[in-house]
Amino acid sequence: MSISVQSCLIIGGGISGLIAANILQNKGKKVTILDKGRGIGGRLATRRIHHSEKITGVFDYGMQFFAVSDPLFQQWVDQWLLEGIVTEWSNQLMDTPTSGYRGQDSNRSLGQYLAKDLEVHLQTRAIAIKHHNSVWTVETEKGQQFQGESLIMTPPVPQSLTLLENSSISLPSSIKSKLEGVTYYPCISILALLEQVSFIASPGWLRPSHSSVAAIACNHKKDISPQGFAVTIHCTPEFSHSHWDIDEAVIAEKIFHEASHWLGSPVIDYQVHRWRYSHPKTVYGEAFLALEKPGLLVLAGDAFCERTASNVHLTLEKAVLSGIKAAHYVLNY
Numbered sequence: 001m002s003i004s005v006q007s008c009l010i011i012g013g014g015i016s017g018l019i020a021a022n023i024l025q026n027k028g029k030k031v032t033i034l035d036k037g038r039g040i041g042g043r044l045a046t047r048r049i050h051h052s053e054k055i056t057g058v059f060d061y062g063m064q065f066f067a068v069s070d071p072l073f074q075q076w077v078d079q080w081l082l083e084g085i086v087t088e089w090s091n092q093l094m095d096t097p098t099s100g101y102r103g104q105d106s107n108r109s110l111g112q113y114l115a116k117d118l119e120v121h122l123q124t125r126a127i128a129i130k131h132h133n134s135v136w137t138v139e140t141e142k143g144q145q146f147q148g149e150s151l152i153m154t155p156p157v158p159q160s161l162t163l164l165e166n167s168s169i170s171l172p173s174s175i176k177s178k179l180e181g182v183t184y185y186p187c188i189s190i191l192a193l194l195e196q197v198s199f200i201a202s203p204g205w206l207r208p209s210h211s212s213v214a215a216i217a218c219n220h221k222k223d224i225s226p227q228g229f230a231v232t233i234h235c236t237p238e239f240s241h242s243h244w245d246i247d248e249a250v251i252a253e254k255i256f257h258e259a260s261h262w263l264g265s266p267v268i269d270y271q272v273h274r275w276r277y278s279h280p281k282t283v284y285g286e287a288f289l290a291l292e293k294p295g296l297l298v299l300a301g302d303a304f305c306e307r308t309a310s311n312v313h314l315t316l317e318k319a320v321l322s323g324i325k326a327a328h329y330v331l332n333y
């Protein structure tokens with residue numbers, strides 16, 4: 001197989017990989033994204049529960065909404081607003097009146113939009129990487145091989161570290177220990193389809209205090225689930241950690257009991273999703289990590305930033321900025 005000298009492989013089709021891919025492709029690089037997930041977008045995640053012919057719940061069950069503080073990210077968001085890809089959900093979602101944005105149809109639709117002109121291989125888990133004759137080869141679980149001149153890895157840092165270890169790629173010890181210091185909060189998310197509309201007041205977002213529930217979103221009031229009273233419940237990191245290995249039915253029963261006065265309706269269907277890495281607790285301290293040996297390898301994602309976001313709703317911004325800066329590094333290399 002001949003390798004384009006301008007080719008870049010990206011492991012991870014979350015927002016940081018997608019942003020990097022768009023920048024590189026627009027500058028003439030041949031870009032290939034590999035993602036282990038069934039859908040594009042990573043933690044920009046949306047799922048449907050079909051209950052009956054008339055009832056389908058649509059759930060954003062990863063990121064709920066994002067805020068903007070950086071002018072560079074604002075430029076991207078302004079373009080997405082112009083194109084109708086994102087919309088302002090409300091400016092009443094946080095403690096101060098700040099715009100909280102969501103995908104127009106759902107949060108996954110932002111990932112789908114960013115992926116529309118890219119070569120993306122879904123359900124393609126990278127299990128090893130190697131560098132030989134100036135070319136990176138990524139081997140996948142299904143036995144495929146993808147090759148590229150440069151490689152960007154955007155999974156959560158512990159997953160990238162495992163991949164590097166399994167590939168016998170050694171890192172300078174100071175960098176390795178810095179990467180090992182990156183940690184994330186776990187989050188158990190419960191997708192609950194209700195019989196009646198929830199009691200959560202408009203705009204459909206609540207952050208209880210003194211509860212195992214960190215936040216609840218009413219996807220119906222959020223306007224992404226017209227045919228189903230779909231509610232997403234995010235459990236606190238403490239509850240998620242202590243209930244990680246507990247049976248789903250037990251978790252759901254506890255949380256539905258605790259959330260009953262916000263739900264205000266019987267649950268007719270539900271699913272439980274465990275996010276081992278929901279958002280960073282401790283970060284790497286720089287916008288990306290670039291390694292030049294054995295070949296150009298860049299690590300990026302939401303944990304690559306100077307300090308942990310003061311507010312979880314600025315985490316997506318960190319991932320975007322990391323993707324932008326990683327792409328520019330590769331372009332200027």
Ligand SMILES: Cc1cc2nc3c(=O)[nH]c(=O)nc-3n(C[C@H](O)[C@H](O)[C@H](O)COP(=O)(O)OP(=O)(O)OC[C@H]3O[C@@H](n4cnc5c(N)ncnc54)[C@H](O)[C@@H]3O)c2cc1C
Pocket residue numbers: 011012013014015016017034035036037041042043044061062063064065066067124125126127154155156159163187189234275277278279300301302303312313314315316317319
């Ligand atoms: C429950 C929850 C609530 C959140 N709430 C908010 C919020 O309100 N506001 C906000 O701004 N942010 C929020 N976030 C955080 C935000 O979603 C993330 O910061 C952002 O989406 C991370 O993007 P990323 O590209 O860095 O990583 P990801 O989206 O995780 O992308 C990494 C990708 O790598 C893929 N991958 C991993 N390993 C492999 C492999 N071996 N081979 C191939 N592919 C692989 C994964 O499938 C994934 O798609 C939330 C996240 C969660 C989970």
